[in-house]
Amino acid sequence: MSGPTDPRISVIGTGYLGTTHAVCMAELGFEVVGVDVDAERVRRLAAGEVPFFEPGLEALLRKHLEAGRLSFTGSPAAAVDQADVHFVCVGTPQRPDSGAADVRHVDAAVSGLVTAGLGPGDLVVGKSTVPAGTASRLAARLAAAAPGAELAWNPEFLREGIAVDDTLHPDRIVLGVAPGGTAEARLRAVYARMTDAGTPVIVTDYATAELVKVAANAFLATKISFVNAMAEVCDATGADVAELAAALGHDPRIGPRFLRAGIGFGGGCLPKDIRAFQARARELGVGPALGFLAEVDAVNMRARDRAVALAHEVLGGQPANRAVGVLGAAFKPNSDDIRDSPALDVAVALRRAGCHVSVYDPAAAANAQDRHPDLHVAGSVMGAVTGAELLLVLTEWPEFRELDPALIRPHVTRPVVLDGRGALDARRWQEAGWAYHALGRPARG
Ligand code: NAD
Secondary structure (H helix, E strand, O other): OOOOOOOOOEEEEOHHHHHHHHHHHHOOOEEEEEOOOOEEEEHHHHOOOOOOOOHHHHHHHHHHHOOOOOOOOHHHHHHHHOOOOOEEOOOOEEEEOOEEEEEEHHHHHHHHHHHHOOOOOEEEEEEOOOOOOHHHHHHHHHHHHOOOOOEEEEEOOOOOOOOHHHHHOOOEEEEEEOOOOOOOHHHEEEEHHHHHHHEEEEEEHHHHHHHHHHHHHHHHHHHHHHHHHHHHHHHHOOHHHHHHHHHHHHOOOOOOOOOOOOOOOOOHHHHHHHHHHHHHHHHHHHHHHHHHHHHHHHHHHHHHHHHHHHHHHHHHHHHHHHEEEOOOOOOOOOOOOOOOOOOHHHHHHHHHHHOEEEEOOOOHHHHHHHHOOOOOOOHHHHHOOOOOOOOOOOOOOOOHHHHOHHHHHHHOOOOEEEOOOOOOOOHHHHHHHHEEEEHHHHEEO
C-alpha cells in the first residue's frame, strides 16, 4: 500500500499501454491519474469500461476506481497537481512518407505537462517506443522550459493479450537515466515489488534504453520472418516447415518460441517499429546495418500474399463467388486489436478477389466491421463456417485451436482448411476427413 511519501503517479495517454500501466500502478498501491486527449476514452475509463479487449484489465480498473486510487481526466494540469512521476504512454505511429516514427504526440504530451507547471520534484518517464535520440532531445527541452524536472526512459515490453501479467511480472526493467539525478531511485521505488521478486533492472543511458525496445522487436520480427522464409523454401522442396521448426527449436541456442510459420506478424508495434528503426538508422548514417530488416518486412508481407495465393490454388484458381469462412480478425489471440492485422488483410484480399467471405473473431469482430463495413462478420464460429468451401484459421485463438473438426465438418460444403497459423493438429483434421493446407507444409488429405 502507498504511504504519504510514495510516488504519486500520472499516466499520459491511456491506450493499450497507458490504461494497462495506470491500472497496474494502482494495483501496486499507488495513487494514479490517467490523462488522455480523447474525451470519450476518458469518460469510458472513468465509468469503469476498458475501451478495448484485454483479459483481466476491466476488473482491476473497477477495483481501483472504487477504491478511489485511480481517476481519469483530460487535463494535464491534474497530472501536475496530483502527481510527481509522469509516465508518457502516447502513441508513436508510423509516418506514411518515410516509415519513421511520428513522435508528435510525445512532444505534445511533454508540452502539456510543461504548460501545466511541471518543475522541480517532477519526473517525466517515457514509456512510448521512440527513435534513439528522442529522450536526450526532450531532456534538453525540459532543462530549458521546466528547470528542476527530470526525465527518464523506461521502455515497455508488455504483450497485448497478457498485458496485465506482463506489467506486474516483467522479464526485466530498463531504466535510461541521466547521471547524477534522482530518477533511478524514484523508479526503483515505483517498481520495488517487482525487483523484490527478483526482476532484473538494467540501468543505462537514454539511447541504450530507447534502443533496447526496438532491438528486441527487431530480433523477434527477424525470428518470425526467418521461419516464414524457411516455409517458402519448404514449399519449393516439399519439406515440412513445422517439423523443421520443431527440430531447430530443440537447439537451446535457437529455442522453440516465435518459430511457427504462418501469415506473419502484425499489430500496432512490430511492423511500425522495424520500419521506424530502419528510418532512424538511415538518419544516423548506419542504414546498411539494418538493411536486413527490409527483408524481414518483405518476407512478412509476402506471407499474407502467399496465404491468399494458396487459398486461390485450393479453390482451383476460381475464387469468384466461392464461400470462404475465416476464423480470426485480430492480429493476435486474446486481443481486439486489428492494427496491421495479417488475418484481416488476408480476409479482405479474398473478398476483393470475389469470394463470399464470412469472418468470425471472439473479440475483434466489431473493430473489423467498423474498419470494413462491407465485410460479412459472423457472430459465431458456426456462423462463419456454415456453407464454406474453404475454412481459414488466421488468428490463433485457443477456441479455434481446440475446435473439433468432426463437429464442424457436417456444416461446411467442402471440408478444406487452410491453417494460417500452424495452430491446428493437422493429423486430427485429416482423420476427421478434412484436406489440410498450410504455408510451408505438404498438403494432407
Ligand atoms: P494507443 O494508440 O492505443 O494509445 C495512445 C493513446 O494516447 C490514445 O488514447 C491517444 O488518445 C492518447 N494521446 C495521444 N496524444 C496525447 C496527448 N498529447 N496527451 C494525452 N494523451 C494522448 O497506443 P498504444 O498501443 O497504447 O501504444 C502507445 C506507445 O506504447 C507506442 O509508442 C507503442 O509503440 C508503445 N508500446 C505499445 C505496446 C502495445 O502492446 N500496445 C507495447 C509496448 C510499447
